[in-house]
Amino acid sequence: MLRRLGRGAICLIAVWVALCTVVDCGTAASRSAAAALLLDEYEEDGGDGSSSFSFTFPETQTRGLAFGFYEEACPDAEEIVSSTVRRLYHEDPNVAAALVRLFFHDCFVHGCDASVLLDRVDGRRSERDAAPNQSLRGFGAVDAIKARLEAACPETVSCADILALAARDSLVLVGGPSYPVLTGRRDSAVGFFDEVAPHFPGPNATYAMTLDAFARRGFTERETVALLGAHSIGKVRCRFFADRIYNFAGTGEPDGSIDPDMVGEMRAVCGGDGGAPMEMGYYRQGREVGFGAHYYSKLLQGRGILRADQQLTAGSTVRWVRVYASGGRGEEVFREDFAHAMVKLSALAPLTGSDGQVRISCSKPV
Numbered sequence: 001m002l003r004r005l006g007r008g009a010i011c012l013i014a015v016w017v018a019l020c021t022v023v024d025c026g027t028a029a030s031r032s033a034a035a036a037l038l039l040d041e042y043e044e045d046g047g048d049g050s051s052s053f054s055f056t057f058p059e060t061q062t063r064g065l066a067f068g069f070y071e072e073a074c075p076d077a078e079e080i081v082s083s084t085v086r087r088l089y090h091e092d093p094n095v096a097a098a099l100v101r102l103f104f105h106d107c108f109v110h111g112c113d114a115s116v117l118l119d120r121v122d123g124r125r126s127e128r129d130a131a132p133n134q135s136l137r138g139f140g141a142v143d144a145i146k147a148r149l150e151a152a153c154p155e156t157v158s159c160a161d162i163l164a165l166a167a168r169d170s171l172v173l174v175g176g177p178s179y180p181v182l183t184g185r186r187d188s189a190v191g192f193f194d195e196v197a198p199h200f201p202g203p204n205a206t207y208a209m210t211l212d213a214f215a216r217r218g219f220t221e222r223e224t225v226a227l228l229g230a231h232s233i234g235k236v237r238c239r240f241f242a243d244r245i246y247n248f249a250g251t252g253e254p255d256g257s258i259d260p261d262m263v264g265e266m267r268a269v270c271g272g273d274g275g276a277p278m279e280m281g282y283y284r285q286g287r288e289v290g291f292g293a294h295y296y297s298k299l300l301q302g303r304g305i306l307r308a309d310q311q312l313t314a315g316s317t318v319r320w321v322r323v324y325a326s327g328g329r330g331e332e333v334f335r336e337d338f339a340h341a342m343v344k345l346s347a348l349a350p351l352t353g354s355d356g357q358v359r360i361s362c363s364k365p366v
Helices: 002-022 028-041 056-060 077-091 095-109 139-152 159-175 193-199 207-215 219-233 240-248 260-270 294-300 306-314 318-324 328-346
Strands: 235-237 279-281
Touching: 056 328, 077 095, 077 139, 077 159, 095 139, 095 219, 095 328, 139 159, 159 328, 219 294, 219 306, 219 318, 219 328, 240 260, 240 279, 260 279, 260 294, 294 306, 294 318, 306 318, 318 328
Parallel strands: none
Antiparallel strands: 235 279
């Protein structure tokens, strides 16, 4: 028993050290002081837990995940994932956002089990058929990574672990924080089509609907706002926001929460009826795509592309939007918050041990 506790304590220390290293908190004391100064006025004693994180590292340990899970069976596994993601990114930078989004959509339904990657099984609709997932991309990238891993270590590395590692590596490539990824997940043999739609807030969701969706997966308000910062690297197709700029809620007018100049820019991109197959993103400057707190600054300017994004300024969530948009220190706080929340997301209900399977092809069960 003592040996087990000791190992857990060592793992906890290792994760903290890793986070401090990769999130650039080597000067932990000064950084914590800066964060405290920034956050003091936003922390409330209302009891909703939003001013702190809810995840614990020991919880991930009990689920069978570990550092270096493939160290013996496939020692080059993580490097194969990383190098393949880098190659794919240099060929098409859009792959980074695609892989991150795939990972989110996988973990939010039945946990991080790669069920989102499955094609139809025995005629049953797959998660990919569900409305929130029909615009997902990146499946070819996952197949490319899996092919290299199968060549090096057949039937060893799960598709679920590929998604977890590829999402982290993608974020780093676009300027996001790195964070430790535990491995040892196994793959689901089935998809969960009927459970997809209820788990995802729509593009016009209110902030309350978004908070509810994330709370059902165990995330606090603060964690939710931090995770949505991943939208800083994405692009949104016009059809998801056309109603906001032409006929919002049947009024015949644009959504009043959008900055008027932004309405013009959105219409210029999307065409007269909003039907053009174009995209918009939260660019840092010009058309430069990159991870960062600029997403929150744009929301405060009324330049949210999706109503669900803009709604983060409509309720209690605005306090975290303001924190993250508050300049250099706010950016630091955001990056650390995001890294911690991604560690938590990565540990959502994985299949481990003898549960699940390791697919040979990520789109087909064994």
